[in-house]
Amino acid sequence: MRHPVRAPADRAGLTPPTPRRHSAPMPSAFPSLDAFARDKLAGLDAAGLRRRLVPTRRTGGVGAERAGRPVVSFSCNDYLGLATHPAVVAAAREALERYGAGSGGSRLVTGNHPLFAELEAALAARKGHEAALVFGSGYLANLGITPALAGAGDLILIDELGHSCMWAGTRLAGARTLAFRHNDPAHLEALLARERGAARHALIITERVFSMDGDRAPVADILALAARFDAWTLVDDAHGLGVVGPDATAPLEMGTLSKALGSYGGYLCASRAVIDLLTSRARSFVYTTGLPPASAAAALAALAVIAAEPERAARPLALARRFTARLGLPEAESAMVPVQVGEAEAALALSRALEARGFLVVAIRPPTVPPGTARLRVAFSAAHAEPEVDALADALTDALADLRAVPQ
Numbered sequence: 499m500r501h502p503v504r505a506p507a508d509r510a511g512l513t514p515p516t517p518r519r520h521s522a523p524m525p526s527a528f529p530s531l532d533a534f535a536r537d538k539l540a541g542l543d544a545a546g547l548r549r550r551l552v553p554t555r556r557t558g559g560v561g562a563e564r565a566g567r568p569v570v571s572f573s574c575n576d577y578l579g580l581a582t583h584p585a586v587v588a589a590a591r592e593a594l595e596r597y598g599a600g601s602g603g604s605r606l607v608t609g610n611h612p613l614f615a616e617l618e619a620a621l622a623a624r625k626g627h628e629a630a631l632v633f634g635s636g637y638l639a640n641l642g643i644t645p646a647l648a649g650a651g652d653l654i655l656i657d658e659l660g661h662s663c664m665w666a667g668t669r670l671a672g673a674r675t676l677a678f679r680h681n682d683p684a685h686l687e688a689l690l691a692r693e694r695g696a697a698r699h700a701l702i703i704t705e706r707v708f709s710m711d712g713d714r715a716p717v718a719d720i721l722a723l724a725a726r727f728d729a730w731t732l733v734d735d736a737h738g739l740g741v742v743g744p745d746a747t748a749p750l751e752m753g754t755l756s757k758a759l760g761s762y763g764g765y766l767c768a769s770r771a772v773i774d775l776l777t778s779r780a781r782s783f784v785y786t787t788g789l790p791p792a793s794a795a796a797a798l799a800a801l802a803v804i805a806a807e808p809e810r811a812a813r814p815l816a817l818a819r820r821f822t823a824r825l826g827l828p829e830a831e832s833a834m835v836p837v838q839v840g841e842a843e844a845a846l847a848l849s850r851a852l853e854a855r856g857f858l859v860v861a862i863r864p865p866t867v868p869p870g871t872a873r874l875r876v877a878f879s880a881a882h883a884e885p886e887v888d889a890l891a892d893a894l895t896d897a898l899a900d901l902r903a904v905p906q
């Protein structure tokens with residue numbers, strides 16, 4: 499909104515200023531901008547790639563109400579059902595009532611509530627690292643970690659299927675960046691052999707459990723290569739923590755509080771020196787408001803539940819394996835199973851067919867996954883009951899037959 503410019507006489511009070519009226523309801527409308535947006539949207543529509551928000555209310559456990567209809571959700575990353583666990587909710591409520599809704603500033607200014615130190619100690623202990631740093635989200639953690647550790651003159655090698663925020667972090671870093679073939683240590687080795695010598699430092703980036711494929715990285719093999727070539731390794735454990743145990747621990751272990759922990763936020767576990775450096779240098783930590791204390795309290799309570807109830811943590815993988823066995827798919831390696839369909843429109847049609855049968859299984863399309871690999875992403879939770887899993891498998895078999903598509 500523009501400030502009306504007053505003539506000097508107005509300031510002297512000689513002529514009362516006429517208040518300016520904004521008759522147009524949207525003074526910010528700008529035709530070429532809207533034309534640009536509409537043009538882009540038409541392209542997305544034509545390719546089946548437009549994304550839309552659907553009002554979805556989680557109704558407890560794996561229940562949801564989608565566009566007003568009840569469904570059983572297989573699309574949630576709350577793998578252990580902890581977002582609604584009574585102990586987690588109580589911890590969040592108590593922190594909310596005692597400390598308020600927001601943390602009020604960057605953690606380096608006034609936003610560093612003592613709950614963060616407690617949470618960081620618990621995360622570091624869980625990972626067997628010296629220290630940890632909690633970020634506003636997993637996305638923010640990846641945006642901050644990589645540019646603080648690598649830059650011009652360095653080499654970054656990243657799994658080609660790495661999460662969008664890992665790629666975003668590498669772009670901000672400005673180092674020479676090469677993708678290695680998905681879960682292919684031989685290709686990684688070849689790239690290290692060819693490129694490592696010319697670089698000051700090298701950083702390898704991968705996910706422990708791939709978010710859209712559900713398969714696991716050969717972390718131990720990657721760490722062995724890293725040791726040989728003096729490269730650092732960052733592992734994104736967003737879908738591992740609390741659900742699948744690590745085969746090996748990387749010097750840089752990041753993840754999120756928003757999936758199995760049922761809360762919100764992100765973290766990095768590493769040595770004390772690395773954490774102290776990131777505290778000063780990760781821009782997405784320094785220049786953003788600290789998490790609400792209630793989110794930290796919820797995550798702490800969730801870590802305690804996971805430690806106390808190992809049978810809960812074992813359930814999502816067991817259910818995923820029950821599902822893959824029933825469908826004759828390769829055995830699940832994590833709590834999530836992709837059902838590859840191919841084209842975006844086919845994945846959307848399959849998702850709609852399942853929704854009509856009472857199951858929420860969201861279609862995943864490019865650019866989240868490579869072109870031609872649109873899929874359903876089926877996520878299992880400790881809160882699912884075995885009959886729900888079997889019913890989904892049967893509904894999927896029917897829907898696939900109807901669409902004359904076959905799972906790959």
Ligand SMILES: *Cc1c(COP(=O)(O)O)cnc(C)c1O
Binds near residue numbers: 636637764
């Ligand atoms: C979800 C996810 C993130 C982002 O975590 P948020 O806390 O949701 O921002 C990062 N990496 C991977 C692999 C993820 O799946």
